[in-house]
Amino acid sequence: MPRSADPATRDRILAAASTLFYTRGIRAVGMAEIVTAAGCGKNVLYRHFPSKDDLVLAYLQRFAEELDGSMEVAVEGLDKIPSAALVAITREVADRVAARGFRGCPFRNYLREMRDPADVPGRFALTEIRALRRQVDALVARLGVDDPDLMAERIWLAIEGMYASAPYGDRTEAATTAVGLVQELLAAA
Incomplete structure (x- = not known):
């Protein structure tokens, strides 16, 4: 009788691969x-x-869960203040970009590296990026x-x-500038 898959092993494989x-x-x-x-053994991995x-998709899904959770926390309590939610979203991205060890957004990295948004991981990455864009669009629509x-x-x-400027120059400065730019755009609106 074949052994059932151990979730802890799956998590260990996914963590190593990630x-x-x-x-x-x-x-x-x-x-x-x-x-x-x-x-682990090759048979266990497969x-x-x-x-x-399948492993790449799980890696991207794992990042999506982490990102979705941090975005929810960032905008918590800002339902009635779309301008503050937009700044919070921008600041959340800025904090990620400025963090030590930042090597790019996994979705964008995948799309740049693989150049095939038609495969399953590519479609997932695009869906996640577009979801954040729709969130920005919806918040801006509420600004009037x-x-x-x-x-x-x-x-x-x-x-x-x-995201684009992160590999070049000072990521912290770029992140701070982007947050300031969004604040200025909203103040001028």
């Missing part, structure tokens, strides 16, 4: 390296994750500004700009 994928990239990491890092795409599309685009560019 660290490797985040620090080195998806393509650079092979399944044999994950087996070694997780301290019992939990039948393919590398003259041109909500333009305002949402400007705020989105400040957020995306933090």
Whole structure:
């Protein structure tokens, strides 16, 4: 009788793979390296994750849960103050970008590295990015500004700009600047 899959082993494999994928990239990491890092057998790895795409998707889903949780905390209690929620979202991204060890957003990293938004992990990454954009759009729509599309685009560019500029220069300064820019845009609206 085959043994059932142990959830703790699955978590250990996913944790090892997540660290490797985040620090080195998806393509650079092979399944044999994950087996070694997780301290499990190849059959055990494939019992939990039948393919590398399954493991990559689980890695992206794990990050999505973490990000969703931190975004919920960031905007908690700001339901009636859309401008404060927009600043809180921007600040949450800024804190991530400025954090020690930041190597990019896993969704954006995946899409840049794999260049195939049509595969399952790519579709998931795009869905998550678009969900945050929709949240920004919805909050801006509640502001009552003259041109909500333009305002949402400007705020989105400040957020995306933090991710794009992170590998170059001072991430903390870029993050602080982006938060200030969003605050200025909202104050001028």
